[in-house]
Amino acid sequence: MIKAIAKKHWEKLAKLGYGSRGLMYLMIGGLALMAALGLGGKTTNSKGAIEILLSQPFGQIYLAVLIIGLMGYVGWRAFQAIADTDNHGMNVKALAIRAGLLASAISHTLLTIWAIKLILGASSNDNNNLGEWLSSEESLVFLAGVGVILLAVGTAHIFKGWKARFDKYMDVPTAQRIWVIPLCRIGLLARGAAWIILGVLFLQSALATQKNNMKGIDDVFTLLSQNYAGAWLLSAMAVGLCAFGCYSVLEGFYRRIHA
Incomplete structure (x- = not known):
């Protein structure tokens, strides 16, 4: 009984995690699309x-829900890797x-920790230690x-995506396929x-020894707009990327969670 209840709550948390990731990508893609169309x-x-x-209004409440979702996503990803829930093998x-x-x-853990610090009032630009390390010679190998x-x-x-490999892990109703x-x-x-574009930007940074500026998806958008x-x-x-956000949300609905 207890095991069944725990499994049910774990599945909900994992699905909320997929939805949280989807929300971020919908916002990233939506803002970039507005910029491309000259709509702000x-x-x-x-x-x-x-x-x-x-x-936004009630932003702290929304962010708290997002953090909970990201924690669920982190737990699910770690569980997938360690317990091999999808039977990948060895x-x-x-x-x-x-x-x-x-x-x-790990990457979403770092993002979650940053979001928790942000909701607690820490500065979003509190990255001096990272900046100093990225100015060192050791970061050349890291960037590459x-x-x-x-x-x-x-x-x-x-x-x-091309092979639609994701399909075997999702239970999509026939009418919606x-x-x-x-x-x-x-x-x-x-x-x-x-x-791939982001990887090229990192390699360019390593070759040019421009180690003081971490790259992100916003840099991909900038490169494309030029x-x-x-x-x-x-x-x-x-x-x-909006479509990827929708994909993540759909995973929250249809992904098989082997908890």
């Missing part, structure tokens, strides 16, 4: 989206996938390593493209 808005990243959320490919899940848990990892993650997202599957594919392809077809490319990427 701005290009931003996950932290920027959280700051915008906090600035071969090289499986271990790489599980390492990616664990890396996702992150760039390679992002290139691999982006390629994996594109492959997952006609629009859910294409939407999820577009979202994964767009996020994969963003990660192209001669910038508005179109920025709009396409923004729509794609």
Whole structure:
């Protein structure tokens, strides 16, 4: 009885986590699309989206719910990696996938900690120690390593979206498959493209030894907007990331949670 209740609550928390991730990407993509169309808005990243959320009426309440959701997502990602809930196995490919899940848990843990500090009144620009470290010679290897990892993650997202590999982990009703599957594919392809561009930016930073400026999705938007077809490319990427946000929300509804 207790085990069944715990499982039910764990599933709800994991699904809320997917929804929280989806909300961030919907905000990031929506703001970028508004900027591309000249309707206000701005290009931003996950932290920027959280700051915008906090600035809204009842922002602290919304942010508290988001933090709870992110904690659920972190727990679920770590559980996926360690317990192998999706039965990937122990071969090289499986271990790489599980390492990616664990890396996702770590990155979202850092984002959650930052959001908690923000809601408690800490400054969003309190990153002096990180800036000093990024000015050191050791960060050259770090930036190059992150760039390679992002290139691999982006390629994996594109492959997952193109092959619709996500479908085997979701229970999508037959009536909704006609629009859910294409939407999820577009979202994964767009996020994969963003990660690849981001990986290139990290590698460029390592080669140029510009180690004082961490890269983010907002830098991807800036790079796209500087192209001669910038508005179109920025709009396409923004729509794609909105689609990825929808994909994350849909995961909250249809993802099989093996708790």
